[in-house]
Amino acid sequence: MAGHTDNAIVIDAPMDLVWSMTNEVASWPRLFSEYASAEVLERDGDTVTFRLALHPDENGTVWSWVSQRTADPTTRTVTAHRVETGPFDHMNIRWEYVQQPDGIRMRWIQDFAMKPSAPIDDPGMTDRLNRNTLVQMRLIKRKVEAAARAGRLLAGRRILVTGGTRGIGRGIVLAAARAGASVATCYRTPGDAVTSLEHELAGTPGKHLVVRADASDPDDVERLLAACASSLGGLDAVVNNAGDYRPLPYAELTDTVWAATLQSNVTAAHLITRGALPLLSPGASIVHIGSTVAFIGMAGGVHYTTAKAALVGMTRSLARELGPLGIRVNTVSPGRIATEALDALPAADAERQRATVASFTALGRFGTVDEVARVVLFLTGEHAAYITGQSIHVDGCV
Numbered sequence: 001m002a003g004h005t006d007n008a009i010v011i012d013a014p015m016d017l018v019w020s021m022t023n024e025v026a027s028w029p030r031l032f033s034e035y036a037s038a039e040v041l042e043r044d045g046d047t048v049t050f051r052l053a054l055h056p057d058e059n060g061t062v063w064s065w066v067s068q069r070t071a072d073p074t075t076r077t078v079t080a081h082r083v084e085t086g087p088f089d090h091m092n093i094r095w096e097y098v099q100q101p102d103g104i105r106m107r108w109i110q111d112f113a114m115k116p117s118a119p120i121d122d123p124g125m126t127d128r129l130n131r132n133t134l135v136q137m138r139l140i141k142r143k144v145e146a147a148a149r150a151g152r153l154l155a156g157r158r159i160l161v162t163g164g165t166r167g168i169g170r171g172i173v174l175a176a177a178r179a180g181a182s183v184a185t186c187y188r189t190p191g192d193a194v195t196s197l198e199h200e201l202a203g204t205p206g207k208h209l210v211v212r213a214d215a216s217d218p219d220d221v222e223r224l225l226a227a228c229a230s231s232l233g234g235l236d237a238v239v240n241n242a243g244d245y246r247p248l249p250y251a252e253l254t255d256t257v258w259a260a261t262l263q264s265n266v267t268a269a270h271l272i273t274r275g276a277l278p279l280l281s282p283g284a285s286i287v288h289i290g291s292t293v294a295f296i297g298m299a300g301g302v303h304y305t306t307a308k309a310a311l312v313g314m315t316r317s318l319a320r321e322l323g324p325l326g327i328r329v330n331t332v333s334p335g336r337i338a339t340e341a342l343d344a345l346p347a348a349d350a351e352r353q354r355a356t357v358a359s360f361t362a363l364g365r366f367g368t369v370d371e372v373a374r375v376v377l378f379l380t381g382e383h384a385a386y387i388t389g390q391s392i393h394v395d396g397c398v
Helices: 015-023 025-031 122-154 167-178 192-202 218-232 255-279 302-325 347-360 369-380
Strands: 003-011 035-044 047-054 064-072 077-082 088-100 103-114 158-161 182-187 209-212 237-240 285-289 328-334 391-394
Touching (some): 015 088, 015 122, 025 035, 025 047, 025 192, 122 167, 158 167, 167 182, 167 369, 182 192, 182 218, 192 209, 237 255, 237 369, 255 285, 255 302, 285 369, 302 328, 328 369, 369 391
Parallel strands (some): 158 182, 182 209, 285 328, 328 391
Antiparallel strands (some): 003 103, 035 047, 047 064, 077 088
16 A cells, blocks of 8 residues: 555645746745755756755654756656655655646645655654645745745845845845845855856846855955946845854954955945945935854854954945935844754764854744845835834744
């Protein structure tokens, strides 16, 4: 007897948005709650081979496997199967997307069989998959519909996000693009993060730029902003996200590290903001990505805390100076946010960090990249038209 599941949900969003958000495997950890990481191993046209890893179970074990999926944008169908089957004899999945009057009907069909040695039989796995699929579908529906609502607010807007290939910056870039904005971003070092971001952006509406440039280098900044002017025709928002941090006790803090920290976190924001002013018009928004440590301090991070505190002062003064021009300036101060850096840690180390964060935050967990991105996008949109000079904390109350 083989296992079989067939579940569907209707998502009130455009087909292109539903298709792009649910078929970019690299972003699945931000879309599904069950996946800790998704590593793309190979792309061949519309076929992608990838490794998925779950969050550690109650014993600290991380389960992972390799799958392959092929998306057909013409028929709006996807077929997938596990390459590393693990406890399954086989696992085949089919995704279908159908336009309906009330939205996109997304359907998942799973056909499988468990190995005789598996700890669960076919009926048991069928029940487990049915329960989990409904949870994940509802979560995806909420996230995609939220992106669709934001898209109606950000459609046509042009946003520059510095340092946008990893972590919080990457989350902001992708959220803005999926919300309908044309997005420019920059990076310093080529690699898989840049390539995968370019691929994800290619599946979203709007015109996007991914430029190699150091936001703390005046010549690179000039070149980056020239690209924004020529390709986008101007900017409606600037998000100063780029910055570095190397933890060091104060007694070991060298002048070189001190200067580099201020250069990458404060001077970079200054260079980008000053250079972007000719591209901004009334109604534009500038957002600095600060940190909650600017308000609570951090041992081993005096230089970083100082830099982020400087951004708060910069925000207040710029808000007063640029307010008469109709330009708003705010800071978003994240707390401990789960990025790919957390996923890259050994399972035991990641769990220790989660436990530590749970002990000192009111909400008892890490924040997510999406939770920061949503606040940033709010500040760039029309709903925040009377908010300026503020530092908004996204830290779960530390």
